[in-house]
Amino acid sequence: MRLPPRPQERIDRSRELTFFFEGEPRHGFPGDTVGSALFASGRRVFSRSFKYHRPRGLLCCSGQCPNCLMQVDGVPNVRVCTMPLREGARVRGQNVLGSLDRDVMSVVDKIGGPFTPVGFYYRTMIRPRRAWPLYERFLRNVAGLGKIDRGAGRTRRFDTEHRRVEVLVIGGGRAGIEAARAAAARGEQVVLVDEGLGPGERAAGGSFEVIAPARALGIYEGGLVPVDAGQVLIRFRARRIVVATGAIEQPLVFPGNDLVGVMLPGAVRRLTDEWSLRPGSRAVVIGADERALSVVAELRSAGTEIARVVDLRAESPRRIAAEGKKGRLASVLVDGEGLDCDLLVMSGGRQPAYSLLAQAGARIEYDAGRGVFVPIELPASVEAVGAVAGELPSGATPAATYEGGGKARGKCFVCVCEDVTTKDVRRAIAEGFDSIELAKRYTTVTMGPCQGRLCQLPSVRLYARENGTDEAAIGRTTARPPWAPVSLGLLAGRGHEPARRTSIHERHVQLGARMMWTGAWRRVHSYGDPAGEVRAVHEAVGAIDVSTLGKILVSGPDAAAFLERLYPNRFGDLRPGRIRYSVLGTDAGRIMDDGTIARLDDDRFYVTTTSTGADVVSEWLEWWNAVWGMGVEVVNLTGALAAVNVAGPRARELLGRLTDLDVSNESFSYLDAKQAHVAGVPCLLLRIGFVGELGYELHCSSPYGEYLWSTLLERGADLGLRPFGLEAQRVLRLEKQHILVGQDTDSESNALEAGMPWVVKFDKDEFVGKWALEHVRERGLRERLVGFEMTGWTVPPEGGQIVVDGRPAGRVTSARWSGELRRAIGLAWVPAALAEEDAELAIRVDGRLEQARVRLRPFLDPDGERLRS
Template identity: 55%
Template sequence: TKDIGLAAAEGYDSIELSKRYTTVTMGPSQGRFSQLASIRALGAHTGLTVAEVGMTTARPPWVSVPMGVLAGRPFEPAKRSAIHGRQREQNAHVKWAGDWRRAYDYGDPEGEALNVHERVGVIDVSTLGKLLVRGPEAGAFLDRLYPNRIADLKPGRIRYGVLTSDAGRITDDGTICRIDDDSFYVTTTSSGAAGVEQWFSWWLADWRMQAHLTDLTQGVGAVNLAGPRARDVMAKLTGLDCSNEAFAYLAARRAPIAGVPCLILRIGFTGELGYEIHFPSAQGQDLWDAIFDAGREFGVRPFGLEPQRILRLQKMHVLIGQDTDSESTPFSAAMPWIVKLDKEEDFIGRWALARASEQPADFALVGFTIPNGEVPTEGAAIVVDGDTVAGQVTSSRYSRQLGRVIGMAWVPTELAADGASIQIADNGRRLQGAVQTSPFFDPEGKVLRS
């Protein structure tokens, strides 16, 4: 108000003149916030009433205009795989998954999951991050990034790995396939693809190792063909010997499928016999169509993200970012076996993980079952001693294959034992669960390796 008082003293006693002297009511607000206050202030200095002072003339825009309106139609960038159109034609329910638009299900998620167990299903996993690391020091480079051993992987073999921060916290996971002596094909989570590529690039620049990084995420598509009849479908699509003796679990092969050059990984996030097929994105629809043509007699059906979540939960496969948080280490997340502290090569997070191995965590990630069929909300609290919150549910589903409710949760370490009873507080409900530390489905992995 000091400037308005000076304006009045100088003779600028109308609001329009005062506006030009002080710039009050100018700018983006056009007086919407300052007009009444400035009129009253000028009236106090001139002895005029509010009505006598009057109002300033507002200039357009009179209301706020979103930047998107000025730039064009509202637009939210979205990534879609090369097979997205085919999935729409198959009546996929599409939802957001990070910055991707993905098939959530095809109308019957539990039925789609059951079909993978009984026949064969196919899911589009093109959203996975895909990095090619090549060079004479590629193996040594990956050994510095992962807490388990990578450099001793034989060509044509695959290994699961988690990435950790300097503090030993889990940041991402995926598979590493050694293609040849100097080439590794690395997959990451869909949401973590950009972050992992940036992480690899940063360390590669800092360490100046003889390795080269190429991001293949957009140029390479992928599908997972899974189920007891998956091998029968493969036999109709490729001349590659897919018998268990010739193509074992955690092996990789390069071969044409329906005429499309592919990298085939014998892995399975679903818990069933599975082939993860990677191919040039431009040929994705052709390969998708060929799989359905070949698999029709075996009952092939597409399945989406929700059925996959049921299937992975049955195997207690961890979803990074859902079952883990910024404080989770491999030790607390039931993966102590993946940390090789005796590895000759130093690696990121080694010091912190060595300390974590010496000090038992306060909480542990476990599985649980609920006998009465009620599915707890993900995020529901684990309570002890009545109402003391001591953990939370991270994943929960009903499994038609198992006929019961299953889930994963963080619980106090003293409760991380098979058969231990836990209580879940969920929106006014109290549910009783029993802890299970081994996979709910095929705990010995016989189906995966069949």
């Protein structure tokens, strides 16, 4: 089927490639695309249309139109006309019931015309409502094109690369190459990307880099030009972007304009020149400019007989129609003159491919003289050269549509992607969808796979004519990026998400810990026995990795004043070496975070935050520091330091083994902060008790975290030391009614209603959020966070509801079984009226109501004797 070797052909006839179409072996050459090889094998029907399932053949042969969409190696919606042929490729048709040649669904084309007018689905299948799911199932099944293999996983490696160049040229046509050459000659560093197989010899001798096939996807924020280069997404940042995307041949609108055998001139040119194929045996050529009409010479050289040439610059036929047999072109009627042919080359002129420029911010206007939209007023550092800039040879503007006349009653397509006909557009206008944007949404013209490349201009022309106005008044719809379809796989790249791990992480893994995410941190849920871990803390000693706690150093002469002004609690009178707890409030008095603050010396405070709050609090502190302009430095030390909390009645004994510090209760009391070497490592020791037992938090430089942890476990083994995880910590802190910000509080919670009025010092002159808390105090408390214990043994779900009169009135925020107390306990928000000791709560559990009683004081060690012991 190939012509004798031709000078410009791209195929390498010395080697044959075998691929499979619908399971049958087919052959092609290196240099072929899947589409050209199929064409060479005699295939003319490449797809079935979206709605009517009409047979469709090659139309543009340049990756613009939807006519050659197939499944290749399991990938749906591949434009095979530009997909390079690979050995062993498996190619199948898509959107067919049966085969490409015999598609059962094509019955829609025969009977469907009258039954499926534009927007028919809005007007049908409304009643009865219960039947709609069935209709819908049918609709969903007939929609869509390619198929996704439900069981497939990721199969290919995609990478992302970032590049900076001085000049990026998009498009390897004549104008693009000239621009690249000129820039390179000026000594600029130039990269040219081309969506085709590359400019080949035309670029020879130029001192610039060529990447092909590679599609620019858009000109995005900050001049970012992402380029799809197959397996690599290249994100270009260029000082200058030269757009040389050329122009796109526009189809003429006439009955039968979608028949197999109707092609655009570019398709004919590529088939003959690049792959040495004869596009048809007898052709009619209808064109509006020189470029279109010049295919006559190519066709003759390929041995195609020319039946008739219609030069729209010289003649203005009123009627054009194509007629076919079984979807294939058989003849063309031009003003009643019938011409038998199997190829109709048509073009209504070329529309500059301005989408990239429009996205970059260029203004696009209709140029009545040339009959096309052209870009004007380009943004800085973006240039347009060649056809895209409107440099087009003069041509005729074709009619918006040609009537068939006589017997010609074929469908007349404005949009081949969505199967929208001129009749559909007229109907839409008559129904009141009179603006181009409304009509786009109603008819879906320009919303298909070509994204308006082949249908924007024809539909605007049609709109202008039907509304009795001109194209400029109609305007155009906004072209949405990306400029070319791009796979999720390429966009996703390697897909790593950053994860934070403490310096002790590997030890936890060795200990068989179950890890979980808290924010970006990987933390230990438990070491397999949370109840046993809790017991160890109550009865002996436990150790938990709390390196994830936020740690912020606030230093400077104004440090005390700064914290005093920021936190509701008082810090001005905190003595060096002492620790105080506070919540941190927003300017609306809501709880944002909580933690302890240790005063290291006069000018330095060590602020801890929750694990998830570290970054936000650090930014919050820096923000206020900037606003107030105080003499304070805020240094986030979260990752710099590892931290281990050692807690339990035997914690002191363990610590005593590791340090020279006097750890007696008298000299190292509850809420003291001291610096000392522990196991030879300099540490900051905080005596605090989130988990309710005698405990010390040891903070040291991260690289020693693992050593400190291992030493603690080793030296504490005989004391019964066990490592414990978050689950045990949650139980322990709940027994003390210590809150977890973000779990027990939400974005509206304040310290007064959360039961911590003691952290709010109203007698301070000022602190962030004071006015809001004063307001809360004045209006009175509406709800309260309280402890509760269940009457029975059921542990209610966290998130469970407190029910009053059958309505949700409050919520359980934390609940656990306490082995120590042999009771189910929890924290809950309840209406203020219920916030009294022993008040009865009804909590919804599995649809039933279970009883609970309010407990306002910690369940365990309410006076904190263990903490202070």
